[in-house]
């Protein structure tokens with residue numbers, strides 16, 4: 001049985017005061033929820049403060065990115081060792097915004113995944129096609145390339161500690177969600193790929209989240225699909241009310 005995982009990707013949002021208010025309002029509604037994992041991914045500078053607030057709660061901490069080296073002369077970067085050290089359990093890797101604006105490639109994604117796993121961080125690996133790619137009918141080709149190159153040389157055992165997030169780029173922040181059937185189709189395709197590579201048993205254990213304009217109205221429908229195991233939520237994770245409703249789906 002795969003435990004659903006709902007993660008809030010705050011992106012580059014929230015001052016410290018705003019973040020405190022948001023997270024204080026999330027603690028109580030989630031305190032009884034044992035049947036799903038809840039993760040918040042604030043910007044780096046807020047991680048320590050958020051960790052202190054969510055201590056002994058049901059909410060877990062994730063980062064939005066990291067570099068693959070442990071330490072050294074890499075001005076402006078944050079290492080997996082640092083993230084683990086301050087209490088992160090998850091780290092988003094290869095988000096489409098990082099691929100589009102910050103030169104992230106399948107190769108750098110792979111390096112980061114390996115470094116994250118080495119430091120016992122669980123990577124949430126983002127894949128997804130652009131609108132033009134969907135229209136050209138090459139969605140599966142793109143996803144296959146991202147999965148095979150991004151996950152190069154990972155063992156079946158390591159795969160059990162990763163989460164995959166399918167996020168069609170055209171659905172991110174646009175208000176256009178993939179229909180639950182469109183999403184299910186790609187999720188199933190991803191699970192089949194994982195099955196070919198790591199065997200059916202492992203593939204059945206790996207959680208695949210959907211991301212892209214998830215809100216409290218579409219979450220139940222998405223979650224009703226057999227291969228959708230959670231959501232990576234951007235915009236709707238920035239307000240306590242909407243994120244709570246999503247988590248409660």
Ligand code: PGA
Nearest residue numbers: 172173212213233234235
């Ligand atoms: P969105 O973002 O929910 O605002 O579309 C999702 C994401 O980018 O992870």
